[in-house]
Amino acid sequence: MRHSVSLKIGPVGFRIGSDWRVPIAALKDLYRDYPAPDDGIADFNVRLFAARFWRRFIRPSVMIGGDYIIPDAAPLPLEMGLLAAEMGMNLQMALGQRRYLLLHASAVVRDGKALLMSGVSGAGKSTLAALLMARGWRLMGDEFALIDPMSGLVYGFPRLISLKNAAIGLMRSTLPQGRFGPLMKATPKGNIRHLVPDAQAIAAMETPAxxxxxxxxxxxxxxxxxxxxxxxAFVRLTQASTNFVGLGQAGFDTLTRLVREVPARAIDYPDTESALRLVEDLWSATA
Amino acid sequence: MAGPQYLAEPARRIKSVRLGGITALFHRPSARTHLVGSPVPEILDALQETAMDANALLTFLQDRYEVADADPASLAARLAELEAAGLVRVA
Incomplete structure (x- = not known):
């Protein structure tokens, strides 16, 4: 493709190609501190392309392709090209990841031990992970946690943090020096703005916990x-995993081990201050 | 009159893990996961070596596990579910 970038997030390498320069330029800027894939070979490819030639220029709309695709996925306008790239990478992970048990969860680390937070969209797992990062926790990722079937360790996937709606203003005021991507308004998930994980998260992104x-x-x-x-916990996490079934017994063994070895709690919270207090108290009591 | 004789899948085909009061079963031939509670693990255990009909199985479970209010209709329903899931078969 005319424009491309290769990068590594956690243990996973990507190559993203595009018919347009703008999404690749945004990725190169926001992921500038990330390494290239090992030996230059990507695990997954993402393609951002125009459905018809003239759609490169006239009301340009971005189709998401790659090694794994969802048929009939609706294109996004070019202004949301960065979102399309992120969705494309998430899609490869959700549909193609076989090396790790993939949990739809955010993860942060303190003292070498990992806290996993899993919930439906809107539960606040991205926001909580970003706020904990701002308090010094090491961010492993706001979207996926990767469980190694052999060791039971968590590997991170610290892609750009996807902030939605009210979380954008909250994180702008919490991390005024943070690096933010462009504000994308009225996406299918509301307003979205990406936050670059901090230096600690990127430097240690291949260190499991x-x-x-x-x-x-x-x-x-x-x-x-x-x-x-x-x-x-087992039932909730099977629902939060895109590859539990595909991994067969390896997935079963990995998840049963996780829920037997690691305590789990459900928390309700009315605001982020309450949530952070609950998280810190539970962490002190159990981890 | 004796009914159909049931036999469980051999233990080597099922990975079983206790999760609190529930048992998670991974059935290797189908690659399906089942979450089951009592008396399913006891039924699968009872039908490992010896095929039994529902009445014999009910008597066995009452004797072995001292089930006071064992219900033939409930047991028949469990056996039908387990057969549909491939965890027991008619011998």
Whole structure:
């Protein structure tokens, strides 16, 4: 393709090609501190392309392609090209990842131990991970946590943090020196702005950690906390994994080991201050 | 009159892990995961070596596990579910 960039996020290498310069320029800027894939060979390819030749120029709209695709996915306008690239990378991970058990969860590390936070879209796992990063935790990722079937360790995937709607202003005020991508308004998920993970997150992005606590946060309720037993954690995390079934017994063994070894809690929170207090208290008590 | 004789999948075909009060089963031939509670693990265990019909199985479970209120209809329903899942078969 005319424009391309190769980069590595955590243990996974990507090559992103595009018919347009702008999304690649944005990726090169925001991922400038990330390494290239090992030996220059990407694990996954993403292609941003025009469905018809003239769509490169007239009301340009970006189709997302790659090694793994969703048929009939709707294109995005070129102003959302960065979002398309991120969606393309997420798609490769969700559909193609076989090396690790992939959990839809954010992950942060303190003292070498990992906290996993899994929840439905809007539960606040990206925002909480970003806020914990601002408090000195090492960010492993806001979207995917990768569990190694052999060791049970968590590997990070610290892509750009995807902030949505109110979280954008919150993180702008929390991290005024942070590096932010362009504001993309009225995307399918509302307003989106990406935040570059801090230097600590990028420098240690290939360093795994032993999982020590699993949280299932829910936003919009009075502060509350309850234990989640092994069976419930197992069911919730099978639902949060895109490749549990595909990995066969390796996925089963990895997930049963995780929920038996790592305590899990569900937390409700009405605002981020309450959430951070709950997280810090639970971490002190259990991890 | 004796009904159909049931036999469980051999233990080597099922990976079983206790998760609190629930048991997670990974059925290797189908690559499917099942979450089951009592009396399913006991049924699969009872039908490992010896094929039994539902009445014999009910008696066995009552004797072995001291099930006071064992219900033939419930047991028949469990056996039908397990057969549909491929975890037991008619011998």
């Amino acid at each position: 032993r999982p020590a606590l699993i949280l299932f946060p829910t936003f919009g309720h009075a502060p509350a906390e309850r234990a989640v037993d092994e069976a419930e």
